[in-house]
Amino acid sequence: MKVFNFSAGPSTLPKEVLLEAQKDFVDYKGTGMSVTEMSHRSKAYDEIHIEAIALLKKLLNISDEYEVLFVQGGASTQFSAVPLNLLHNKADYILTGNFAKKAYEEAKRFGEINVCASSEDKNFTYIPEGKEINISKDADYVHITQNNTVFGTRYINLPQTDVPIVSDMSSNILSEVIDVNKFGLIYAGAQKNIAPAGVTIVIVRKDLINQPQTICPTMLMYKTHAKANSLYNTPPCFSIYMAMLVFRWLDKLGGIKEMQKINEYKANLLYDYIDNSKMFKNNVEKKFRSIMNVIFNTGDQDLDAKFVKEATEHGIISIKGYKLLGGMRASIYNAMPVEGVEYLIDFMKKFEMENK
Amino acid sequence: MKVFNFSAGPSTLPKEVLLEAQKDFVDYKGTGMSVTEMSHRSKAYDEIHIEAIALLKKLLNISDEYEVLFVQGGASTQFSAVPLNLLHNKADYILTGNFAKKAYEEAKRFGEINVCASSEDKNFTYIPEGKEINISKDADYVHITQNNTVFGTRYINLPQTDVPIVSDMSSNILSEVIDVNKFGLIYAGAQKNIAPAGVTIVIVRKDLINQPQTICPTMLMYKTHAKANSLYNTPPCFSIYMAMLVFRWLDKLGGIKEMQKINEYKANLLYDYIDNSKMFKNNVEKKFRSIMNVIFNTGDQDLDAKFVKEATEHGIISIKGYKLLGGMRASIYNAMPVEGVEYLIDFMKKFEMENK
Numbered sequence: 002m003k004v005f006n007f008s009a010g011p012s013t014l015p016k017e018v019l020l021e022a023q024k025d026f027v028d029y030k031g032t033g034m035s036v037t038e039m040s041h042r043s044k045a046y047d048e049i050h051i052e053a054i055a056l057l058k059k060l061l062n063i064s065d066e067y068e069v070l071f072v073q074g075g076a077s078t079q080f081s082a083v084p085l086n087l088l089h090n091k092a093d094y095i096l097t098g099n100f101a102k103k104a105y106e107e108a109k110r111f112g113e114i115n116v117c118a119s120s121e122d123k124n125f126t127y128i129p130e131g132k133e134i135n136i137s138k139d140a141d142y143v144h145i146t147q148n149n150t151v152f153g154t155r156y157i158n159l160p161q162t163d164v165p166i167v168s169d170m171s172s173n174i175l176s177e178v179i180d181v182n183k184f185g186l187i188y189a190g191a192q193k194n195i196a197p198a199g200v201t202i203v204i205v206r207k208d209l210i211n212q213p214q215t216i217c218p219t220m221l222m223y224k225t226h227a228k229a230n231s232l233y234n235t236p237p238c239f240s241i242y243m244a245m246l247v248f249r250w251l252d253k254l255g256g257i258k259e260m261q262k263i264n265e266y267k268a269n270l271l272y273d274y275i276d277n278s279k280m281f282k283n284n285v286e287k288k289f290r291s292i293m294n295v296i297f298n299t300g301d302q303d304l305d306a307k308f309v310k311e312a313t314e315h316g317i318i319s320i321k322g323y324k325l326l327g328g329m330r331a332s333i334y335n336a337m338p339v340e341g342v343e344y345l346i347d348f349m350k351k352f353e354m355e356n357k
Numbered sequence: 358m359k360v361f362n363f364s365a366g367p368s369t370l371p372k373e374v375l376l377e378a379q380k381d382f383v384d385y386k387g388t389g390m391s392v393t394e395m396s397h398r399s400k401a402y403d404e405i406h407i408e409a410i411a412l413l414k415k416l417l418n419i420s421d422e423y424e425v426l427f428v429q430g431g432a433s434t435q436f437s438a439v440p441l442n443l444l445h446n447k448a449d450y451i452l453t454g455n456f457a458k459k460a461y462e463e464a465k466r467f468g469e470i471n472v473c474a475s476s477e478d479k480n481f482t483y484i485p486e487g488k489e490i491n492i493s494k495d496a497d498y499v500h501i502t503q504n505n506t507v508f509g510t511r512y513i514n515l516p517q518t519d520v521p522i523v524s525d526m527s528s529n530i531l532s533e534v535i536d537v538n539k540f541g542l543i544y545a546g547a548q549k550n551i552a553p554a555g556v557t558i559v560i561v562r563k564d565l566i567n568q569p570q571t572i573c574p575t576m577l578m579y580k581t582h583a584k585a586n587s588l589y590n591t592p593p594c595f596s597i598y599m600a601m602l603v604f605r606w607l608d609k610l611g612g613i614k615e616m617q618k619i620n621e622y623k624a625n626l627l628y629d630y631i632d633n634s635k636m637f638k639n640n641v642e643k644k645f646r647s648i649m650n651v652i653f654n655t656g657d658q659d660l661d662a663k664f665v666k667e668a669t670e671h672g673i674i675s676i677k678g679y680k681l682l683g684g685m686r687a688s689i690y691n692a693m694p695v696e697g698v699e700y701l702i703d704f705m706k707k708f709e710m711e712n713k
Contacts, residue, residue: 034674035370199594239553
């Protein structure tokens, strides 16, 4: 049976990347070793590591004012690492979903944190903009969650501010063109748009990382990893190798600009169908709709459950919505082919016909 | 060319495990998905996760008084996590090598730490025992590094104490029979004896984890992961899957008791040759010699360099000693076949003949 994996993360990886990794799995390029068992100080691994960093810099057009780090622990660990490295006076957080709230709750443990905007008043169906946001002029940073995996929203415009913007891009990194120079720090768990779970990307302005709080664990200090080019201790080599292959795949495809076009095409296909459907609806304010995570429901919990069950039987995997929200969620990250979205829409049409 | 990988970590994995992972890499057991892209909340991954924990408990005969956790960040992150979770009054550290010292340096940042023994006086060529160790009766724990990867030593007897023993077993876990009940906490980066880098094993007595320091990041709290069965956030799924396959391989082989016999056999082969060689020597006090990391040198730096170069050309990979110490190091973890040790010895004999 054909299978399309709509999981919010870990998520679909490009088939050609998986096939290449499989081919080289036991004997990487004639070394006689698997990437899973190579010393992180070996020449073969070093080449992978260097290429991964170089390709990420190329894809995102990252200047030398930034460090590119590969760390561990997922975005959840960054919820602590960000304040432990950047918070000296106070910081502002914009609440646009449950991960934004988690980041905020954790940061409060390490200093003065102010909520400068929130969309909780409308159950996170929009993104605060313009005058809805009041950033403290003396904040060390303002934290945003740029794409909200659970609530299916994304920022269209960044907050207008001179305060460094810290962005959790776990679910939208490499999916659309961004200007890295507008950010103080970007972090992203790799398991949605980049690689298998186990590596976290941090892109941070070099001038921001020199004064971590005294209580910051050494392994959570950005400067530890910056000084060692992310080889302070053993990195998650295999995840970084897979990231490198995905970066190559993206580069070959034409980079982020081309990827964004495909992502917008896929998302529009699905939203257009939903907006024209009599059964399915999406209640996110249109301009803020995520192009990565498309949420929808029938308004009837039993019918939602029936949809999820039958979809799964048809090879539409992990389509159930996040427990907080119910309904359905189609995560259509970079590696989800157009064919997968079409397959989902065909099934939705059939389901709507059979259950009207 | 035949290749044997003597890297201290990441290290050789069992060939049959690599072949199985390769076979299932693109389509795991008919799911149509790779383990690298599966939701960590999926049934297929959940079975892997549960089996990995169950097998580790079986192999080490771990009682229900202990939590078995899969976390991220390597042993280096545990250098902080241990004091952040267990240190309330003071703790004692035994210094037996550079990783033990790193653990000690990091712990000092989070409270009162006492060095209760050290073998630095003889350049870490032995392990302090008996009256050489003065553990404070009111210490929260005493920290040991049970196998010293760089200096090629290991504990034969644990310190005699009622204080909980915290052991860094990164380079000896699953290599020899241990009584888990003698420990308060065991931690180990997986990349030596267990799996690809990216997952860290923590085995901890349940009563020790309820009062982390207030400054402990949520992701470094053991209770965070204990409550969620190591699924608080996305775990490093693929590394855990590989660990599960290695646990199965060990179990099939007869468990740790059988593995230990093989490990002792391999280590004895190599030490016997070294002790009888006129060229190579190992200066570790014999009873404390590691059965995982065998260090040796010729006493001549140029000759050492020549050995490393020619060995590498003969498929003997990552045999160079740690930079601190120079010379050579053969890491012969569980997955190194007897054949690999014999191959190394044959080469050493040939080299000795050609260079006497």
